[in-house]
Amino acid sequence: MKLTFGKNISKYRKLKNITQEELASKLGITFQAVSKWETGQTYPDITQLPNLSDILEVSIDKLMGHAVYEKKVSIYEDEYARDDYYWGLIPSTMCYKVLSILPPAKPFKLLDIGCGEGKDAVFFARNGYDVTAFDIADAGIEKTKRLADKLGVHVNVFKADILDMRLDTCYDILYSNGVLHYIKPGLREEIFTNYRQYTATNGIHVFSVFVVKPFIPPAPENESNAHTWISGELFSHYSDWMIKECEEIIFDCNSAGIPHKHAMNRIIAEKIPW
Ligand SMILES: C[S@@+](CC[C@H](N)C(=O)[O-])C[C@H]1O[C@@H](n2cnc3c(N)ncnc32)[C@H](O)[C@@H]1O
Structure with a gap:
């Protein structure tokens, strides 16, 4: 990279x-x-x-x-510095989709983009994937390493900003949960072109993004570096891949200690040779 x-x-x-x-x-x-x-x-x-x-x-x-x-830019830095796990330790439901669609018949190379405190990255490593992960929050990276050590697995985890990061090696699986809204709209085409290019044939992308819906008030975090996606925009990057699953969900959240709702688009798409 x-x-x-x-x-x-x-x-x-x-x-x-x-x-x-x-x-x-x-x-x-x-x-x-x-x-x-x-x-x-x-x-x-x-x-x-x-x-x-x-x-x-x-x-x-x-x-x-x-x-x-540079200075910390993740609002989660302080939350991650605490001993408990801000996002918990239960892997996202999307992790199980990866297991069922591309089970680790061999140690597939998986990149977790914005791994947070590592609950998903470590889950993948425990299940036999060859996991690389990055996040911008130092405390998240430390916690990911600690969790991996505690559970006796290895995750190649490092600090990087999604805006600057470009891939130069191929992965079988690109995975990201709740992070892609940090990509400014003007950079999405370039970054997704890079992600698509460095995905192995028959590899998959498993992504979720927060989307704007007129009937859902903005989230309380109000991050200046967050740029919510338009509903359906994520799917438009995969017109020439096989879309295996795509959905829009609305769910309750209590981050920042304030009950609120989020709308999210999720996709699982496979790179098919043609
Ligand atoms: C909603 S959390 C999701 C964390 C993790 N994917 C999970 O599901 O537990 C968003 C994550 O994006 C990270 N993040 C924020 N800005 C980032 C950036 N510019 N580059 C990389 N990661 C970033 C935050 O530190 C945080 O860990």
Whole structure:
């Protein structure tokens, strides 16, 4: 997996809706130079970084892929720092779907995107999958490691920001429960293209996302970095895969200590060769 400078320049340029030519002209360089940065052939001169950061409105750290080491950004960091498990230890029902659709006849490679405190990642490891997991919350990563150790299994767990993280190795199963709303709408196509590309043939994606419904009030957490999906939007990324299951559910939640409801879309889709 890699966090690359060039890809970050391209990502933040596109988020600002400016072309390579426009960026080059603001920096007083040729668009070929920008193109070479974005394809990783060359790097900007160090003296250009402050200007680049100003134009793209993103910190130099973040451009260089070091944003993951910045201040905490998960509202769950403090909750995870407690001894008890904020999300409990019972695996999500989606885990059992993975077991039934792609049972661990061999140690399939599974990535848990936004693993929280690791209840699902550790469940998969206990059931014979080869599990990698990441989250942005340090305390969640520590707890995932502790839980895996306690139960005598290994999970390759590390800290990463879903916005910066791109896959460069293939997985049989990509799994994510309640995390994809941290992907800004403008990055979804690029990130899903990457996820789809690095999924093995006949591999599966098992994803759930929070969706907006006009009859459900916004959740009390009110996170500034959360971007709820449109109902049905998740399914639109899988028109050329086999959709094995997709559903919309409404459920009660008591996170933040306030009873409320969430609407969620869930999908299980298989990458079929054609
Ligand atoms: C609703 S919790 C779900 C946790 C876990 N998937 C589960 O089902 O128990 C959302 C998780 O997303 C993580 N998260 C928030 N922003 C993130 C980001 N930018 N990159 C990676 N993970 C992030 C949070 O730390 C939190 O653990």
